[in-house]
Amino acid sequence: MEIEIHDRLSALAHPKRLDLFQLLMRRYPDSVPAGEIADALALKPNTTSTYLNALKAAELIVQSRTGTSLHYSANLPAVRGLFNGLLGDCCQNRPDLCLQTSGDPIMTSPDRVLNALFICTGNSARSIMAEAILNAEGNGQFRAYSAGTAPSGQPHPEVIELLSQKDYEISNLRSKSVDEFASDAAPQMDFVFTVCDHAANEACPTWPGQPMSAHWGLADPVKTEGTDAQKHLAFQQAYGLLRNRITAFVSLPFETLDRISLQHKVDDIGRMAE
Incomplete structure (x- = not known):
């Protein structure tokens, strides 16, 4: 039927x-x-x-x-x-009524800086690492931020130690709410990535500027149980996966990809397993 x-x-x-x-x-x-x-x-x-x-x-x-x-x-x-x-x-394809998809690339000028927001629940580990990695690996083309739907209040000490050992800038890292980025005064995002399933399942604010979004979920190292060595390994693995995904992301040809093609690319990156 x-x-x-x-x-x-x-x-x-x-x-x-x-x-x-x-x-x-x-x-x-x-x-x-x-x-x-x-x-x-x-x-x-x-x-x-x-x-x-x-x-x-x-x-x-x-x-x-x-x-x-x-x-x-x-x-x-x-x-x-x-x-x-x-x-x-129903509307006979009237352009003033129908939704139109732009074929223009998101990179409208070579010197434009693209803003990206990484979201998880506590904003203490995965999203914090992603923020630091993209700001370092983006070669000045990206400005990264992170936030949580239920922020823990501070980055996890293991994350700060890991990033510090790898010479990332950590002085500005802090745990904060997604509400901080939903106001008109907040930086306008070009990309919003969720890095945990729980945050992706929640209804987030409507972001100004209609940024592209994708889910890059991975296991929360904070919840790892076992020995200290096993917990330490979980943070290292989360860092490695995020770095691989972000390296693939910054290598995309933003100046030539239209929004639909770019969406498919960032979705594919979110399915990278290692």
């Missing part, structure tokens, strides 16, 4: 189903385990299953299996079809 526009709109009409759909759109192109969705939205497992089935029936999301775990992701072609039906067919 063909899915009509009203079927998809009906599936999104329920507030909780809409919350679930928006979570999967924030995490796109990643797939998210059903249990993680339930935890993020504070839903009972059977309620989550009901909402997932409704969105799946409307073909707005797709299901996959990893081992015994069911994962879900946004069905982007169907979502595009919904908006094309609303803003293309």
